[in-house]
Amino acid sequence: MEPVSTDVVQQVAAYFSILGEPMRLKILNLLRDGEKCVQDLVEATATSQANVSKHLKVMLQAGMLARRCEGTAAYYSVTDDLTYELCTLVCDRLATRIEQQAQSIRAFSLSPSSRQS
Incomplete structure (x- = not known):
């Protein structure tokens, strides 16, 4: 496998940096149902x-x-619905991690050794 060019890596990083801004994610979420005017978004x-x-x-x-x-x-309006698929993948992964953490916390809080203290 050939190494990826610096230009390609920079383009991918730039794309992800756009999605790394909370306000942009809010706007994308609002546009999920279709196009909106600026005033509606404001x-x-x-x-x-x-x-x-x-x-x-x-x-x-x-x-x-x-x-x-x-x-x-x-x-x-959003030009590519794959943006939403990417967001769904990330959100599903985060939800899974949170659920696993919650199970670990519940298991800890219900363990006999933690109730004896």
Whole structure:
């Protein structure tokens, strides 16, 4: 197997860094049901238009979102549903880890040695 080029690694890292921002994940989640205008996203995230627009611009430039203008309103939608599949994989993995940790904590708290103290 040949080593991956630095350019490819940087592109992949840049993609993941976009998903590493909580506000962008909120926006993606809001767009799951279909396109939304900027004002809808501002209201749903309870943040400023400047903040939402900044994140939309980053995701648009990365090719994650598409933009459609209607009059003075801009509508955004997700261009690739695989983004949601990736998020689902990550969330499922995190949920599994949390469930395993909870089981370990319950087992510890119910063990006879922990009740004797």
